[in-house]
Amino acid sequence: MSVAKTIRIVAAVIRDGQGRVLLVRKRGAAVWQQPGGKRDADDRDDLHTLARELHEELGCVMQHEGARWLGRFSAPAANEPGHVVEAEVYEVTANGPFVAQAEIEGVCWVVPAMLGDLPIARLSREFILPLLVASPGNGS
Numbered sequence: 001m002s003v004a005k006t007i008r009i010v011a012a013v014i015r016d017g018q019g020r021v022l023l024v025r026k027r028g029a030a031v032w033q034q035p036g037g038k039r040d041a042d043d044r045d046d047l048h049t050l051a052r053e054l055h056e057e058l059g060c061v062m063q064h065e066g067a068r069w070l071g072r073f074s075a076p077a078a079n080e081p082g083h084v085v086e087a088e089v090y091e092v093t094a095n096g097p098f099v100a101q102a103e104i105e106g107v108c109w110v111v112p113a114m115l116g117d118l119p120i121a122r123l124s125r126e127f128i129l130p131l132l133v134a135s136p137g138n139g140s
């Protein structure tokens with residue numbers, strides 16, 4: 001029996017004033033997912049990882065104040081067959097503009113209750129976005 005390998009990441013929920021949530025698409029990937037990524041050896045903590053990843057991917061500046069841990073969620077990894085992604089997920093605010101950079105090819109805003117058939121990674125579609133339908137943000 002093969003055992004799935006685990007990819008540990010820190011992922012961000014960023015909402016705008018209308019309750020829309022920012023998703024990103026990596027270069028060459030088919031699906032949309034939360035911004036974020038793996039910890040680096042010299043990251044101080046999860047929020048440090050997240051601030052670094054958000055700046056690399058989107059050029060934005062994350063605010064550490066007010067960051068809210070939403071939970072730890074796991075799902076089959078979007079781009080690595082045979083792997084499971086395990087994410088510490090935080091809702092954060094960040095100062096835009098949000099511009100795709102580095103390995104990110106696209107940025108979009110979605111309404112969690114109206115995803116239609118947009119291709120979205122399972123971690124987001126099955127766990128993170130449903131949580132946001134149940135708990136709308138301050139701006140919505």
Ligand SMILES: Nc1nc2c([nH]c(=O)n2[C@@H]2O[C@H](COP(=O)(O)OP(=O)(O)OP(=O)(O)O)[C@@H](O)[C@H]2O)c(=O)[nH]1
Pocket residue numbers: 007009011033034035036037038039053076077078079080085121122123124
């Ligand atoms: N960042 C992120 N990764 C996700 C999510 N859902 C999901 O399955 N993953 C998987 O976890 C992997 C994490 O890789 P990553 O590319 O974001 O991490 P990273 O920036 O540190 O990558 P690198 O070390 O290749 O530079 C993704 O390739 C993807 O397959 C998600 O919502 N956000």
